[in-house]
Amino acid sequence: MSIFDDIARSAPNPGGRDALIAHVDAALWDAVGEEYLGMAGTPGELLTVTFPAEDGSGAFIRTMFDLGTEDRVVAVWGLSRPEPASTRDKVRMAGFLGGVWSATYPGDDRGHFFAHTMGGGTDINLFPQLASVNRGGQWREMERYAAEHPGTLCCVRPVYGAPGWRPTELDYAVFKLPPDAPFAVWTNRFPN
Known part of the structure; x- marks a missing residue:
């Protein structure tokens, strides 16, 4: 069982959409931070930044960072919103560590924690991701589901x-x- 399964099992029953979103959002805040600090082995300084959608949809993306130990992303979560693939800023993506990316991360894409087609941005949302995971299989199925069902x-x-x-x-x-x-919750662990 994962923390995600535990969060889903503790959801209000019956719970309306808004109550379920509020429950999962609050539970993720605590659970991912606790699990990360246990994984990292040293207390970090966790900071969460929220990016609300500008389109009035109510969608949001939260990014939790560890500023104290490794200056890295702990988790990214939020509500998907539709974003056409054609709006991707290809120049900005190519420029992200462009001078050192290929030599430092051979075989890795500039992956998105929260896919662009789900409303995710660049910069802090990017990380070195195995191209084989990023470009196909169940990772893409999960992203596609969220993009096709705004508000997931x-x-x-x-x-x-x-x-x-x-x-x-x-x-x-x-x-x-x-x-x-x-x-329901659909989960998977992917190699990277």
């Missing part, structure tokens, strides 16, 4: 097995919400 609550939690900002694994959770689907 998703969380990506990097797992660090070594110092630095490149995760060794990634936990992905998609919380399916009414009215699109009965409340």
